[in-house]
Amino acid sequence: MFHWFEQRPFFFAVLVFIFVAFAGIVEVIPDFAKQSRPTVGTKPYTVLELAGRNVYIKDSCNACHSQLIRPFKSETDRYGMYSLSGEYVYDRPFLWGSKRTGPDLHRVGNYRTTDWHENHMMDPASVVPGSIMPSYAHQFKNIADIDTAYGEAVTVKKVFNTPYDVDLNGDGKIDVPLGTYEEAKAETLKEAKAIAADMKNQAVKDAVANGQIPEIVALIAYLNSLK
């Protein structure tokens, strides 16, 4: 039966395609919509958090840290409540990672502070003796790309209806404001100042006071939001 196809390249290719596409149709499609419902309390990232998330991606933190707590006692004891699908609905892309050279970070905001992250990123072994993580000192100098983060927020709002500028829980207040470019800039700087107030590095404090946001500030905002 297959011999017939071996002399007819066109039909051969069609049959190959059916064979390889089959699994995707059965496996990927059916539960797609169900996975897109947010859990109660899950909110979109602010512009500063998005900028921090982009720093996390830029420096490939996900190469060594997962953001997925599996439903085992050893994991929930170590990291907190296991992960739920609805917690990730605003994650584009997802950042589960595939290797834990360092610990999981899905709820790192619950047990680490701004201060701790600051020391950790500058000199990891100073807070975790024996750590094999590199220093990310350049994040204290590089300026975070707020424009791109704003562009990203506007894009997901327009294209995917991500609920920015929306009252999510019906208490009459907008949960995550986005607004115009100027409004977003001002809001972002305000959040950055709150983070920098908890930091020790003078250069970072000065930069924020001058209206510039170093990558480390955005990154910490993002890490603190992981709860």
Added chain:
Amino acid sequence: MQNGAQIEYDYSIAKAFTFATILFGIIGMLVGVILAFQLAFPQLNELAGEYGTFSRLRPLHTNGVAFGFTLSGIFATWYYISQRVLKVSLKESPFLMAIGKLHFLLYFITILLAVVTLLAGITTSKEYAELEWPIDILVVLWWVLWGVSIFGLIGIRRERTLYISIWYFIASFLAVAMLYLFNNMEVPTALVSGYGSWMHSVSMYAGTNDALVQWWYGHNAVGFVFTVPIIAMIYYFLPKESGQNVYSYKLSILAFWGLLFVYLWAGGHHLIYSTVPDWMQTMGSVMSIVLILPSWGSAINMLLTMKGEWQQLQTNTLIKFMILASTFYMLSTIEGPIQSIKSVNAIAHFTDWIPGHVHDGTLGWVTFMVMAALYHMAPRMYGRELYSKSLMDTQFWLQTTGIVLYFTSMWIAGITQGMMWRAYDEYGSLLYSFIDTVTVLKPYYTIRAVGGLLYLIGFFMFAYNMYKTATAGRVLDKEPINATPVAA
């Protein structure tokens, strides 16, 4: 062309891709060895500021070896094998010749752009799909050009029936095209919003869905780059080199269609105990076990091809390379299914056993087969004997030792770490803090790095041997029939 006349094949594109294979092989593997040493000696992260950290270099390594080295090798063998089994020459079709050249050019530019952007931290973060959207478009362009080459050459063929290797090339082309397109669906943010970097994009899928599409891609794109075209190679080169027929046609049929049908389900095993629905996790697990059958089908077909001719292992180094490749294919296709059993996965997932498994496949199977293929092609492309047999033998044993050091250390490291993460003391508290499970791995990281270094040295020997063959090997007066001639 008249019947019975000798076809004059054109190897210019195959030669260009051979050069790219060696170049990107050296770069990709060198970065890999640096990464391995960085894990054992973290100070090495400080060599080049933000551009030299483990996290920046890691995607460079995976992209470099998967899409720089392996794909070059695949394309090189395609432009060599296709002319021969389809009985046509690229010389006969200026159109397909031009397509081939453009294919090489765009491909080469893409890989160079990939190196630059990944070092700069421009990445989508999805594993093996890190390149940003403008480069993705370039990838699609040359992938289509490869498709034109495949179906173009098939269209003008003189051999009516498609040889097994051609089946696998077609499958690789179609499957990767489908997977790549769906997984890289991205929305460029600057185009929609008018703000920020034009290179930046967001994924079309969010969270769990993104993970599902990503691992449907991640496992299978790698499968259809690291498995399928490499099987195409061994189905051509092992019978050619040994002068033996493929053992069983029926087994080839069964293994081919079985592999295509089962392979794509296996992506789900990356998501066991994650937030994707349970039935998908189970499906991924079960189908990964079923996958043993078609995988071993091909491998056994190859091993049995040597039936009655096993003494060639002693005299022909290339046979040694290919048989070791087949054996490692069997090893890694039994190891993968074992890791996808749920209870084993609970320990193995997130640990070093996973890179260990991948490298069994890539070092033992893929790279060995690609090197054997290029060694077989060189005398026929350049009309010269291979430069040195003793160098080949030394390379073989050095690299084999390297692989053994690599996988044994990573097996132990992975299982150790997985067991330590879940260990409790008598009072019901976790026995180890996370950092304990990191520092305990240092010796294994060192052993792995040494293994990788041995392998890299072997690859330099390969590069040198190929270079010397092309420039200084003894000239052959006619093309060898099967066994590749090697100087002493």
